[in-house]
Amino acid sequence: MSIDFDDVEVGDKLPEWSRRTGFAEWNRYAAVNEEFVPFHMDDEAGRRAGNEQGAFGMGNLRYAYIVNALSDWVGEAGIVREVGCQYRAINQKNDVLTVVGEVTEKMVVDGENRVRLDINVVNQDGGATCPGHAIVVLP
């Protein structure tokens, strides 16, 4: 299932995409991305790195959640063309992370129907951890 360029308007919201994160999610991501960094695996190492609550999640996994939210939205006929974000806050253990987004622009570039969105990953307290943007291509 896919959405069409003509069906999207500026101001439309990206369907929310959520995950509760902790070692079950981080360890799986570490395994596929070979990202075995002590502060993602061990509470003491996390504290040594300056996070009092211990181990914390990978920025790359939050990035994956953004990519997945966009991919699920555009469907198999759409393309995720660009994704950018900054890691502004730490992903603590048991955070519920939700990818949010809003369409800010529609344009046709190089024959592609492009939709630009502001995106973020917010935690259960409403904290914005990962502001950024994305460009997707729709049929």
Add this chain to the structure above:
Amino acid sequence: MTDDTALTYVTDEMRAAQGQWGGIRTAPPITTTDIRRWAMATYYPQQPPRIYWDADHAATTPWGGIVAPPDFNPFAWPVERPRGGSPGLSGRRADGKPLTGMNGGQTDTYGVPMRPGDVVSARSRLVDWWEREGRLGHTLYVRNEIEWRNQDGELVRRRMSISIRY
């Protein structure tokens, strides 16, 4: 006003490397298992979309077959690890301890999708850097560019990334 004794984490190695393409490496051929595991990990605990693991379904899509998630990393698990690491990680804090590195963010532009059998090559360069006093003390931000191309020379991904060192 210039203070020649001002704390800096910028190294001569970084200055020499700025703008120079390097870090050239080639990943092993991508397999369907690599893609399936990546998708399962990043969608966990939900089942990932069929385009990432069901060849029969994927054949019916506009892609004509299984493709990798855009953020898939074919360079994970190299048998031989690239030597040297990133220029600049050799920097030391004022107290003599080695710097801690953290991922500050990235912008990826995606070209053609990665597919099973693809062999992706990468090259990278140090673009620029800046320093400021932050929550974690004196902090260095370094911008790198990494370009991936497939076996046909097609652009797969261009990443502009910021690494933080403090």
